[in-house]
Amino acid sequence: MVELSLVMVKPHAFDTKKLGIIVSMLEQNGFKIVGLKSIKLTTELARRFYFVHEGKEFFERLIKYMSSGTIAAICVQKENCVVELRKLVGATDPTKSEVGTIRKAVGETVEANGVHSSDCIENARKEIRFFFSDIELYSYQYLDY
Numbered sequence: 749m750v751e752l753s754l755v756m757v758k759p760h761a762f763d764t765k766k767l768g769i770i771v772s773m774l775e776q777n778g779f780k781i782v783g784l785k786s787i788k789l790t791t792e793l794a795r796r797f798y799f800v801h802e803g804k805e806f807f808e809r810l811i812k813y814m815s816s817g818t819i820a821a822i823c824v825q826k827e828n829c830v831v832e833l834r835k836l837v838g839a840t841d842p843t844k845s846e847v848g849t850i851r852k853a854v855g856e857t858v859e860a861n862g863v864h865s866s867d868c869i870e871n872a873r874k875e876i877r878f879f880f881s882d883i884e885l886y887s888y889q890y891l892d893y
């Protein structure tokens with residue numbers, strides 16, 4: 749099934765000019781870019797985005813980090829997109845990510861691991877809606893399917 753998912757380029761990856769590499773890896777692996785924007789999250793927005801992790805010991809640090817600089821939100825489309833994207837992104841800890849994954853290529857630490865990706869279809873929908881309105885999403889549906 750053709751699905752959409754969300755990639756968020758984390759602050760250090762954006763600051764160290766890894767946006768191009770990340771977009772390129774997505775495109776070369778068959779993901780179509782259907783939405784892209786860069787913004788700086790406030791702590792309030794970061795809390796809303798990561799609310800499922802509220803209460804965990806790393807939560808406050810994560811919120812501080814995610815609101816510390818510019819991020820990019822990228823909506824991608826592909827067959828079986830959510831699972832395929834998680835594979836391309838790799839393990840949470842970049843030192844445990846396989847060669848060929850985005851986190852292996854641009855991740856530095858567990859926190860500054862390059863990108864976020866949605867973990868299921870329902871969360872992908874919510875996360876895409878968190879960043880994008882209808883007119884900001886271009887569907888390739890009529891070109892390719």
Ligand code: IDP
Binds near residue numbers: 858867
């Ligand atoms: P995921 O990004 O691979 O889905 P999650 O468990 O959903 O991993 O955690 C969300 C984010 O929180 C991770 O990408 C990572 O940046 C951060 N994080 C997760 N676990 C830890 C930890 O043990 N220490 C510091 N940061 C963590």
Ligand code: MG
Binds near residue numbers: 865867
């Ligand atoms: Mg997650």
